[in-house]
Structures are given as C-alpha cells and as structure tokens.
Amino acid sequence: MKNERRLLKNSTDQRMRVSTEESLIPPQASKLIGTEQARATGIVEKKQFQRWAAAVKDRNPLYFDAGFARAHGYRDVVAPPLYVQYVTLGVTDQATLRPDGTPGGQSGDIPLPHAPRRMAGGETWQFHAPLYDGDVITATRRVDDITEKHGRSGRFVLVTWLAEYRNQDDVIVAEARSSMIARP
Amino acid sequence: MADQTYFEDVSVGDSIPTLAVTVDPTQMFFFSAATYNGHRIHYDKTWATEVEGYPDILVHGPLQAALLARAVTDWVGADGRLVSYAIQNRASAFPGEELRFVGTVTAKHDADDGGHGLVDLEIHGEKGEAEVLMPGTATVSLPKRG
Numbered sequence: 001m002k003n004e005r006r007l008l009k010n011s012t013d014q015r016m017r018v019s020t021e022e023s024l025i026p027p028q029a030s031k032l033i034g035t036e037q038a039r040a041t042g043i044v045e046k047k048q049f050q051r052w053a054a055a056v057k058d059r060n061p062l063y064f065d066a067g068f069a070r071a072h073g074y075r076d077v078v079a080p081p082l083y084v085q086y087v088t089l090g091v092t093d094q095a096t097l098r099p100d101g102t103p104g105g106q107s108g109d110i111p112l113p114h115a116p117r118r119m120a121g122g123e124t125w126q127f128h129a130p131l132y133d134g135d136v137i138t139a140t141r142r143v144d145d146i147t148e149k150h151g152r153s154g155r156f157v158l159v160t161w162l163a164e165y166r167n168q169d170d171v172i173v174a175e176a177r178s179s180m181i182a183r184p
Numbered sequence: 185m186a187d188q189t190y191f192e193d194v195s196v197g198d199s200i201p202t203l204a205v206t207v208d209p210t211q212m213f214f215f216s217a218a219t220y221n222g223h224r225i226h227y228d229k230t231w232a233t234e235v236e237g238y239p240d241i242l243v244h245g246p247l248q249a250a251l252l253a254r255a256v257t258d259w260v261g262a263d264g265r266l267v268s269y270a271i272q273n274r275a276s277a278f279p280g281e282e283l284r285f286v287g288t289v290t291a292k293h294d295a296d297d298g299g300h301g302l303v304d305l306e307i308h309g310e311k312g313e314a315e316v317l318m319p320g321t322a323t324v325s326l327p328k329r330g
Contacts, residue, residue, distance in 0.1 A: 103222075124270035125268060
C-alpha cells in the first residue's frame with residue numbers, strides 16, 4: 001500500500017495508476033489509432049500566403065519579392081514554412097461548429113465526449129522543400145496515438161497525429177507531428 | 185531582415201536577436217482571417233472571459249509559433265533555411281502584453297553538402313518576468329563563407 005501511494009504521487013501515466021474511474025477514451029476513439037484520418041488537397045496561392053505573412057507582420061522579402069527570391073536560388077517567391085498547414089483548409093459549414101466556434105463535424109474530429117475542453121499541445125515540423133504559388137499540396141494525417149494521462153491538474157487525453165505534405169511531383173515538402181490535450 | 189548569417193560566424197551559446205512583439209486585437213483578427221479560424225476565444229471577449237474564464241481574448245498559439253519561427257528565419261537570412269522546428273504550447277498570452285521570441289545556439293554540425301552547415305537552437309516565446317509561453321527547438325541550415 002505504501003508503495004502504491006508513492007506511485008500515485010509520482011506518476012503521470014495511467015498505466016501505473018490504480019483506478020476504477022471510467023476511461024476518458026471511448027472505444028470509438030481508440031479504434032482510430034493508426035488510421036488515416038484525413039486527406040485533403042489544396043493549391044498554394046501567393047496572395048494567401050502573403051496575407052498569412054502580413055498577419056504575422058513577417059515582411060521577409062523571400063515571401064514578397066520574386067526578384068529577391070530568385071537572387072537567392074528560388075524560382076519565385078516562397079511560402080513561409082509554417083504556412084504549409086493552411087494550404088489544404090476546407091470550407092466550414094457554420095451549422096457544424098461547436099459552441100466555441102471550432103469545427104465540430106469534420107472527419108478530423110476525435111470523439112472524446114468526456115473530455116470536451118481542447119488545447120493545442122505541441123508540434124514538430126520537418127521542412128524538406130519550398131512551396132511555390134500554384135503547387136498542389138496533398139496532406140494526409142493519421143492518428144499516431146490516443147492516451148490518457150494524469151498531470152498535476154488532473155486527468156487528460158493526449159492525442160498525437162502525424163501529417164505528411166506532398167506536392168504535385170509526389171515530393172514530401174513537410175512532415176509534422178502534432179498533439180492535442182483534451183480535458184474533462 | 186538582418187544581414188546574412190554564416191555558419192562559420194556562429195558559436196554555441198550565441199543568442200539570436202530577440203523579436204519583441206505586442207499583439208493587438210487587429211493583428212489577431214487578421215491572423216484568424218488568414219488561417220480561417222473561427223475559434224471564439226480569439227475574438228469574442230465575452231465568451232473568453234465569462235464562458236472559458238480567461239482574463240481576456242487569447243493570442244493564437246499558431247500566431248505565437250509563427251512569431252517564434254519569424255525570429256529564427258529573420259536570423260538565418262535569405263540564404264539560410266529552417267530545417268526543423270518544434271514547439272510546445274505552455275501558457276496563454278493576451279493582447280497588449282509584450283511577447284519576446286528568443287533563441288540560443290546549442291550545437292553545430294557540418295552537413296554533407298559542403299556549402300552549408302546545420303545549427304541547433306533552443307528557442308522560446310516569453311512574456312513578463314521571463315514566463316515561458318512556448319518552449320521549443322529548431323535546426324537551421326546556414327551557408328558557409330568558403
């Protein structure tokens with residue numbers, strides 16, 4: 001018993017925790033682990049990535065000045081690296097939004113009814129090739145893992161995805177691992 | 185943008201120039217628009233404070249991430265390149281707060297291609313008395329002088 005209490009105090013991993021509480025992860029969420037959850041295609045548009053850069057107040061001439069970009073080895077202006085995640089955004093039906101305005105009815109949703117409060121966790125990017133105006137990007141995203149954890153502020157679910165972005169030549173331009181925290 | 189940074193001129197322990205930004209609601213609106221983001225915590229103060237219990241609307245995590253990346257890409261210059269980038273969302277930021285995006289060189293590696301070398305950085309966004317908002321790491325490719 002003494003030993004168990006020590007584990008309880010130190011553990012952030014449910015596997016070490018003795019609990020009769022119901023899992024926050026229903027079977028319809030667990031079965032998504034390892035599956036491709038979303039696939040989307042979009043076209044890189046110069047004006048769109050320039051709007052994104054301008055919103056960041058990032059006036060890097062590689063994104064705005066084709067002559068400058070060519071002088072530095074690119075064939076045209078390039079998109080900011082992190083912009084790649086927005087190329088394949090779809091069209092949101094406002095009738096499907098959650099009350100907080102986030103998309104609710106998409107295929108990318110993870111059904112976690114007992115953990116409705118969502119927070120971005122982290123993201124890890126690898127950038128392999130530049131993105132140019134007119135490139136056709138296909139993003140695929142699969143669920144890497146869904147696990148219940150116990151942190152200082154209580155139970156939560158950690159969802160991890162792996163995303164891959166390919167261009168029209170089937171070149172992987174970027175890869176990302178991202179995570180989300182869902183709390184009761 | 186600053187002048188070009190070269191691999192040979194960088195040492196472990198060097199700091200990159202700090203990017204200090206005070207985000208306002210207008211910038212937040214443009215970022216929501218540019219990312220097609222309808223999340224109410226970024227524009228609906230009543231929702232953010234009364235429903236979600238925050239003191240104000242929240243600066244987007246992806247905007248903080250973009251600003252932190254900007255600090256790095258400004259430093260690497262037009263002939264450098266961001267190779268990898270990792271961040272964790274740790275704390276909330278609000279409009280009107282000064283946010284600082286900083287980085288320190290942690291390692292250097294010679295790349296095989298000859299013309300470039302790789303540099304690892306520890307990076308983070310912070311506010312106030314060095315409260316870390318977003319810790320992370322980055323690897324950049326820098327041109328060599330030779």
